[in-house]
Amino acid sequence: MSLSPTHRLLCACCLIAAWLLLCLWAWRQTRQRHAQQNQAVRDLAAPITNRTILVAHASQTGQAEALAHQTAEALRQGGLPTRIAALGQLNLPLLRTYPSLLIVASTYGEGDPPDSAAAFVDTLMTTRGADALEGLNYAVLALGDSEYPHFCGFGRELDTWLRDCGATPLFDRVEADNADSAALRHWQHHLGLLTGRSNLPDWETPSYRPWRLTQRTLLNPGSQGDPCFHLILTPPDGTDALWQAGDIAEIGPRDARGGTLLPHREYSISSVPTDGAVHLLVRQMHHDDGRLGLGSGWLTYLAQPGDVIDLRLRTNSNFHxxxxxxxxxxxxxxxxxxxxxxxxxxxxxxxxxxxxxxxxxxxxxxxxxxxxxxxxxxxxxxxxxxxxxxxxxxxxxxxxxxxxxxxxxxxxxxxxxxxxxxxxxxxxxxxxxxxxxxxxxxxxxxxxxxxxxxxxxxxxx
The missing domain is CATH 3.40.50.80 (Nucleotide-binding domain of ferredoxin-NADP reductase (FNR) module)
Known part of the structure; x- marks a missing residue:
């Protein structure tokens, strides 16, 4: 059925209006992004303290940038001043003014940097020398896909370059395969250690299983240090729990027996599956005001033998x-x-x-x-x-x-x-x-x- 001239005119007007709206949206998005970039430049040049942490991102699709913003927000919640910028906005003199740097970096193509980081690679990463970034503390969250041969290639390259330039790792590189939630929780765990805050909320709560605390033994009575306990936790009935030496136990602590679930804590497993149980070695930590540590207080004092402990096994392939x-x-x-x-x-x-x-x-x-x-x-x-x-x-x-x-x-x-x-x-x-x-x-x-x-x-x- 053919349209009348009036209908054709209306359709054309609608298409033009839709196109104009799309152009307006794109213009506003571009303007907003430019404003954010300009603000980031101003923030980078603003005065800093010896506690300020610079969070940089190298992102191709936006995921690394989003995680960088989550990282910065977690640090702010922990009381640390932060600055955030794209990796391509940084230069060597600027990096030398910051005490600490956290980088969230994705890998593109065959181990290549994202387009936004190309200038950084071409200008800064040609710099070598063990004193080029001496005094800078850093950590890298590398995003990648293990289906590709150069898994986390750019994140690994960044880590090596920073070490070669004399920078000191705050903790070892964290690699997240397809934004694996366990790896991201491990990154969050380290953010909590940096801030000294054990109550930073998890971005995603682990899927725990109900293990049972069957034995707790004080190993160092009379020690000058804090009490240290050997704990044995057995899996739920009928569960064939498997892990490898070097793996991690993610624990969901609570504020009381039967109380509220709190942000997770991580502990190295000190047993093997043939032991039939997860063994932990936990020191009872205290805050300056005398309060017990979040995880250690739960495991060594609040929970009692026979109680259920929320636990998830996490592989730690770097330590296998x-x-x-x-x-x-x-x-x-x-x-x-x-x-x-x-x-x-x-x-x-x-x-x-x-x-x-x-x-x-x-x-x-x-x-x-x-x-x-x-x-x-x-x-x-x-x-x-x-x-x-x-x-x-x-x-x-x-x-x-x-x-x-x-x-x-x-x-x-x-x-x-x-x-x-x-x-x-x-x-x-x-x-x-x-x-x-x-x-x-x-x-x-x-x-x-x-x-x-x-x-x-x-x-x-």
Whole structure:
């Protein structure tokens, strides 16, 4: 049926009006984006403090930018001043003025940077030198898709470049496969540690299972430090719970028995599936005002043996064992022994006995966690070298990094023999000290080679 001239005119007017509306919307979007970019430039130039964190994003489809804004908002909720900008808006002099940098970076195509970060790559990432960004603390959330061969390629490249320029990681790179919710919660966990706030809300609540707290044992009565507990949690009836040594338990703490579910906390699992239970090593933490820590208070005081604990197992592939029987050097302090204990259990079960444990705590008389078990492995030849370092038992406050330097020849021999190095425990002090000691022993390039070959792995917090 043909339209009358009047109807044709009306249709044409409607199409023109729709086109004009679309143009108006596009113009307003462009204007809004330009205004945001100009505001970001002004914010970057505004005065900062030694607590200000710069959050940068490299985004192709908008996902990295959205997560960067969520990251900045979480930091603000935790009381930290923040600035946010696209990676392409940054330059070297500007980066040198900031104490801390968090980057959310997506990978495009075959491991390439997003278009918005091309200028950053072409101008800044050609800069090299161990002092170029000395004094800058940083962390990277790398977004990618494991279906592609260069998974998280640009995020990994950024991480390597920042290390090569002398920047210090706040924590190890977090990789999110298709914005995996568990990886994003791990990123949020570190944001909570940065702010010192354990009550930052989860962006997405984990899907917990009802595990049961069956045993809780105080391991360090009389210690100078806070109480430390060995906990055993059993899975729900009929559940065949599986995990690997190196994996993480996400716990949903509560404010009271039967109370409100609170933001999740993460703990290294210190057992293997053949133990039939998840074992944890948890130190009871206290805030300055005397309040118990969110997760540790729940697990070590509020919850009682027999109570149900909300728990989710999360894979932590960066801390899984190599499949072969290469030598393994395991270094940790405090409750970091938890993750190392699981690795040793798995290695021994596989018949791989070329293991070396360097563990540090306060006093041998009170803080030698799982001593009988570990010394039993050593006496049976399943642990070739065992060095327990107790800082309060020596007048010079000796720590694991000092022992590494004293054993530099043996460490170098193990590395040359193909050893992998695993570090678990506190980021501040221990992990940084181990980094520096290893750099002294095998050199900057030697440590870079270990990282490149995935022979240097850390679970630090």
């Amino acid at each position: 064992l190599p499949a072969d029987d290469r030598p393994l050097l395991l270094i940790g302090n405090g409750t970091g022994l938890a993750g190392l204990r699981a690795l040793l259990k798995a290695r021994i079960a596989a018949g791989h006995h070329r293991n070396w444990l360097i563990f540090g705590e306060r006093n041998a008389a009170h803080d030698w966690f799982h001593r009988e078990e570990i010394e039993g492995w050593s006496n049976a030849g399943k642990l070739q070298h065992l060095d327990a370092i107790f800082s309060r038992d020596t007048p010079s406050r000796k720590y694991v990094q000092h022992h590494l330097l004293e054993a530099s020849g043996a460490v170098r021999d193990w590395v040359q023999a193909g050893a992998s190095i695993y570090v678990c425990g506190s980021l501040q002090g221990m992990a940084q000290g181990v980094d520096e000691a290893l750099t002294d022993i095998i050199g900057v390039q030697g440590l870079a080679t270990l990282r490149h070959d995935n022979r240097y792995r850390r679970d630090v917090y």
